[in-house]
Amino acid sequence: MKFESLRGFRDIYPEDAEPRDRMLSEIKKVARSFGYQIIDFPSVEPLDLYRIKSGEELVSQTFSFTDKGGREVTLIPEATPSVVRMLTSKKDLPKPVRWFSLPKIWRYEEPQSGRLREHVQFNADIFGLDTPEADAEIVGLACTILDSLGLAGNYEIRINHRKLMDEILRALGVVDIPRVFGIIDRFRKIDRQEFMNSLGEAGVSQDSARIIEKLASSRVKADDSAGLIQSLMEMNNDLRESLERVVSTIRMISYYTSSEIVMDFSTVRGLSYYTGLVFEAFDIRGELRAILGGGRYNGLSSLISDQDIPAIGFGMGDVVLELLLKRTNLWHKDISGNRYYVCTVSDDAASFSLKLSIDLRKKGADVIRDMGKRSLSAQLRSASVNGCSYAIILGTKEVSTGSITIRNMSDGRQEAISIEEFLSSIKK
Amino acid sequence: MKFESLRGFRDIYPEDAEPRDRMLSEIKKVARSFGYQIIDFPSVEPLDLYRIKSGEELVSQTFSFTDKGGREVTLIPEATPSVVRMLTSKKDLPKPVRWFSLPKIWRYEEPQSGRLREHVQFNADIFGLDTPEADAEIVGLACTILDSLGLAGNYEIRINHRKLMDEILRALGVVDIPRVFGIIDRFRKIDRQEFMNSLGEAGVSQDSARIIEKLASSRVKADDSAGLIQSLMEMNNDLRESLERVVSTIRMISYYTSSEIVMDFSTVRGLSYYTGLVFEAFDIRGELRAILGGGRYNGLSSLISDQDIPAIGFGMGDVVLELLLKRTNLWHKDISGNRYYVCTVSDDAASFSLKLSIDLRKKGADVIRDMGKRSLSAQLRSASVNGCSYAIILGTKEVSTGSITIRNMSDGRQEAISIEEFLSSIKK
Numbered sequence: 001m002k003f004e005s006l007r008g009f010r011d012i013y014p015e016d017a018e019p020r021d022r023m024l025s026e027i028k029k030v031a032r033s034f035g036y037q038i039i040d041f042p043s044v045e046p047l048d049l050y051r052i053k054s055g056e057e058l059v060s061q062t063f064s065f066t067d068k069g070g071r072e073v074t075l076i077p078e079a080t081p082s083v084v085r086m087l088t089s090k091k092d093l094p095k096p097v098r099w100f101s102l103p104k105i106w107r108y109e110e111p112q113s114g115r116l117r118e119h120v121q122f123n124a125d126i127f128g129l130d131t132p133e134a135d136a137e138i139v140g141l142a143c144t145i146l147d148s149l150g151l152a153g154n155y156e157i158r159i160n161h162r163k164l165m166d167e168i169l170r171a172l173g174v175v176d177i178p179r180v181f182g183i184i185d186r187f188r189k190i191d192r193q194e195f196m197n198s199l200g201e202a203g204v205s206q207d208s209a210r211i212i213e214k215l216a217s218s219r220v221k222a223d224d225s226a227g228l229i230q231s232l233m234e235m236n237n238d239l240r241e242s243l244e245r246v247v248s249t250i251r252m253i254s255y256y257t258s259s260e261i262v263m264d265f266s267t268v269r270g271l272s273y274y275t276g277l278v279f280e281a282f283d284i285r286g287e288l289r290a291i292l293g294g295g296r297y298n299g300l301s302s303l304i305s306d307q308d309i310p311a312i313g314f315g316m317g318d319v320v321l322e323l324l325l326k327r328t329n330l331w332h333k334d335i336s337g338n339r340y341y342v343c344t345v346s347d348d349a350a351s352f353s354l355k356l357s358i359d360l361r362k363k364g365a366d367v368i369r370d371m372g373k374r375s376l377s378a379q380l381r382s383a384s385v386n387g388c389s390y391a392i393i394l395g396t397k398e399v400s401t402g403s404i405t406i407r408n409m410s411d412g413r414q415e416a417i418s419i420e421e422f423l424s425s426i427k428k
Numbered sequence: 429m430k431f432e433s434l435r436g437f438r439d440i441y442p443e444d445a446e447p448r449d450r451m452l453s454e455i456k457k458v459a460r461s462f463g464y465q466i467i468d469f470p471s472v473e474p475l476d477l478y479r480i481k482s483g484e485e486l487v488s489q490t491f492s493f494t495d496k497g498g499r500e501v502t503l504i505p506e507a508t509p510s511v512v513r514m515l516t517s518k519k520d521l522p523k524p525v526r527w528f529s530l531p532k533i534w535r536y537e538e539p540q541s542g543r544l545r546e547h548v549q550f551n552a553d554i555f556g557l558d559t560p561e562a563d564a565e566i567v568g569l570a571c572t573i574l575d576s577l578g579l580a581g582n583y584e585i586r587i588n589h590r591k592l593m594d595e596i597l598r599a600l601g602v603v604d605i606p607r608v609f610g611i612i613d614r615f616r617k618i619d620r621q622e623f624m625n626s627l628g629e630a631g632v633s634q635d636s637a638r639i640i641e642k643l644a645s646s647r648v649k650a651d652d653s654a655g656l657i658q659s660l661m662e663m664n665n666d667l668r669e670s671l672e673r674v675v676s677t678i679r680m681i682s683y684y685t686s687s688e689i690v691m692d693f694s695t696v697r698g699l700s701y702y703t704g705l706v707f708e709a710f711d712i713r714g715e716l717r718a719i720l721g722g723g724r725y726n727g728l729s730s731l732i733s734d735q736d737i738p739a740i741g742f743g744m745g746d747v748v749l750e751l752l753l754k755r756t757n758l759w760h761k762d763i764s765g766n767r768y769y770v771c772t773v774s775d776d777a778a779s780f781s782l783k784l785s786i787d788l789r790k791k792g793a794d795v796i797r798d799m800g801k802r803s804l805s806a807q808l809r810s811a812s813v814n815g816c817s818y819a820i821i822l823g824t825k826e827v828s829t830g831s832i833t834i835r836n837m838s839d840g841r842q843e844a845i846s847i848e849e850f851l852s853s854i855k856k
Contacts (some may be wrong), residue, residue, distance in 0.1 A: 003474065003476070003477050004517075004730055005469065005470050005473070005510075005513070006470060006472060006473065006474065006499070006501065009470035009471075009472060010468070010469075010470065011467075011468075011469050011470070011510075011513070011514045011517070012468040012469065013467060013514065013518070014466060014467060014527070017465070017466045017467050017468050018465060018466055020468075021466050025453075028449070032794055033789045033792075033793070033794045033795065034789070034794075034795070034796070035794060035795065035796030035797075035814060036440035037445070037446060038442060038445045038446055038449050039439075039440060039441060039442060039445050040438070040439075040440040040445050040448075041433065041437075041438075041439050041440065041640075042433050042434060042437035042438065042439070042546060043437075043503075043532055043534075043546060044434060044437060044491070044503070044534070044546065045433070045434065046431065046434065047838075048431070063472070063495065065493030065494070065495075066493070067491065067493075067536070068491075068536050071434070075471075075472070075503075081431075082433075082439075085431050085432075085433070085439070086439045086441065089439065091442070094810065094813050096800065098796075099442070104471055104532070106471075106472070107507075108495070108496050109772075114817075118470060118471060118472065128801060129799055131799055131801075132802075133778070133782075133797075133799035134799055136782075137797070137799065140786075144789070168852050227631060245661075252782060254785060255779075255782055255783060255786055296611065304431050313499035316435050324645070325749075346547065350561070351683075354561075354564075354680060354683055355683060358568075358572075358683055358684060359598055361461045361462070361572070364461075365461070366460055366461045366463060367462070367463065368462070368463030368526075369463075369561075369565070371524075371559055371561035371562055371565065372524065372557060374560075382522065385522050386463060428614065
């Protein structure tokens with residue numbers, strides 16, 4: 001009988017799993033350097049937790065089912081509702097709260113490049129602050145993570161602000177704002193004519209549609225924001241406060257990274273619960289799906305509890321990140337230099353090699369012990385395959401003299417050395 | 429609306445999630461020091477993958493469901509079938525293969541102490557070797573992990589051998605061996621009379637039942653194995669080979685750890701696919717469920733593929749381990765010593781504190797920046813709550829002099845120091 005993994009799911013072998021694990025460790029390290037602490041939550045949650053905020057479109061894409069107790073449950077399609085549930089269940093948490101998590105999440109969607117049915121998503125949020133500083137810290141954390149993975153200069157951050165967009169659309173006489181957000185969200189996926197027609201169908205006047213189209217297609221670099229403020233305020237002076245907040249946030253973000261930060265009015269994010277800053281990171285060549293995305297969602301906690309706690313966060317999946325790191329040649333095994341392969345070439349050396357392997361590991365070395373009773377050449381081949389820098393060869397002679405023969409795998413040179421001398425030369 | 433997590437699932441807050449993450453990192457480090465490499469596999473698999481080896485009992489305890497494509501699937505109840513599927517799908521893998529993984533696994537069982545519906549399970553396996561050395565390495569890896577977590581002396585390893593038990597039961601005239609294994613597996617959970625009655629009902633003679641009862645209740649320490657061999661071989665000389673293999677394995681395991689290793693004939697493991705060595709670790713006080721368990725399962729690969737690859741491995745859940753580490757007082761946050769809290773006490777110091785925080789992180793420090801525009805005393809309270817060893821205080825004076833005020837949180841002493849001097853004093 002032949003078994004395969006389900007479509008959209010991955011078997012990850014060491015050549016990818018080791019770099020991925022190292023990537024996730026680096027991400028955790030950066031998050032901790034900002035004072036964020038790890039949390040974890042169930043992979044299975046009541047389906048209602050997603051109905052309340054995400055609506056039926058997301059629900060239709062979940063791996064949901066009825067469990068054996070008759071409960072409607074789902075594999076989590078995102079982290080935010082669980083995180084907010086945890087936040088609001090403990091009323092005495094000193095604010096601000098900085099949390100991160102690394103759950104697997106699931107979507108029942110058609111698999112394609114950069115989108116699988118299961119992936120790991122890094123999430124980070126800061127709760128209890130509603131300031132441009134907090135907005136900038138979250139985006140700054142995202143940038144610092146990408147930079148520390150070696151991706152500086154390989155991505156750009158696109159920023160927008162839901163409240164500002166809302167005010168602009170109101171100033172333009174738009175009535176059905178959620179619908180127009182949905183159209184703007186598709187701006188980069190549809191052609192201009194379809195975009196204009198959709199706006200018209202949504203009741204937007206031709207003049208307003210032209211301004212929206214112009215806004216959505218304009219990308220304003222952080223440094224050019226003075227001109228932006230000027231021209232938008234000429235449109236409507238009430239926009240000043242929101243505009244100044246965005247501009248001040250962008251200025252602070254630019255302290256964190258040398259990567260490009262642009263004001264992009266087509267970035268509105270799909271989910272409906274955002275209330276302020278929204279942002280996404282894209283690879284600079286524009287070949288891949290979004291690397292990460294997030295925003296401010298101040299209203300969510302009061303939807304699932306009796307508390308009202310301001311919140312901003314982002315999510316970043318491992319799939320696009322892996323594609324980008326591979327393209328940038330930053331995805332490789334980092335074999336420890338302190339890695340030994342212990343070869344045993346005679347039966348009477350078995351205990352010797354066992355003890356030596358244990359002693360070496362206690363010194364902090366990585367040790368693979370050959371247990372196959374094979375020829376020395378076969379054992380040395382395995383030493384190479386396993387990326388060991390040294391092979392240690394143990395036979396009758398070594399047992400009788402209390403020495404080892406050590407072989408440098410890069411140049412094949414061998415030398416005999418006493419066991420005490422060897423062990424004391426290993427740096428922990 | 430009030431949401432709670434499902435029964436048997438955990439919301440894990442930082443006070444537990446941080447120690448758990450550190451525990452998992454340590455486990456990974458030890459596994460790598462033995463040459464094991466990480467893999468990952470889907471959380472959702474075809475249900476048939478478990479039917480083939482585990483039978484309906486395990487299947488009835490799965491979180492299984494029909495997905496939107498009409499497939500019968502399940503959240504994985506254990507790792508082994510997926511791991512063996514990965515192993516046999518790539519025919520060119522150089523053997524032996526040493527792999528580990530850290531998946532979440534799920535069982536639809538009644539939650540109780542040490543058993544939840546979702547937990548993380550560390551798994552390690554070595555494929556392609558069927559030797560006492562490989563048996564000893566797997567148990568030795570398990571022991572080295574527990575020892576490196578600080579648990580040396582707090583657990584014992586119980587060893588048995590399925591083939592040996594099989595031969596003993598045959599020698600005792602037992603016909604329905606799987607059924608008797610099932611009874612022996614319950615030995616420690618039922619009273620003696622019920623045990624004897626069950627054996628009788630399974631067709632075991634009174635004399636044989638008495639010997640089985642005596643065996644199941646005897647615990648033989650590694651050092652006393654000579655006497656064991658003698659007395660068992662008096663029963664039947666054909667047991668010699670299996671016995672010698674177990675004894676030699678136990679002797680090798682004792683190199684890895686100073687913790688107690690006992691031959692325990694009541695340890696037979698529930699799953700039906702074990703063919704050789706089986707083992708479990710228990711806390712020395714006997715208060716908790718098994719810490720880990722595993723064994724040799726040579727026949728499994730040929731059940732799900734056309735390859736026949738010898739295999740031995742074990743699984744270790746995070747729930748019992750957490751209980752044991754808490755009991756042993758080894759479960760605590762390990763806050764980095766290099767952890768700063770940056771307080772801003774005047775608006776004109778905002779950019780200064782932002783830049784300093786970024787610079788400090790680049791030096792490898794963990795930095796929490798206060799962004800709340802609060803009183804200094806409130807900020808210092810947060811510094812304490814967040815376990816920071818130093819607070820850095822920045823106000824108008826510091827901005828104008830290019831200096832910082834640094835406060836030692838343990839004794840409250842403060843000093844002013846120039847920014848350059850401070851930054852150059854930070855060790856990366």
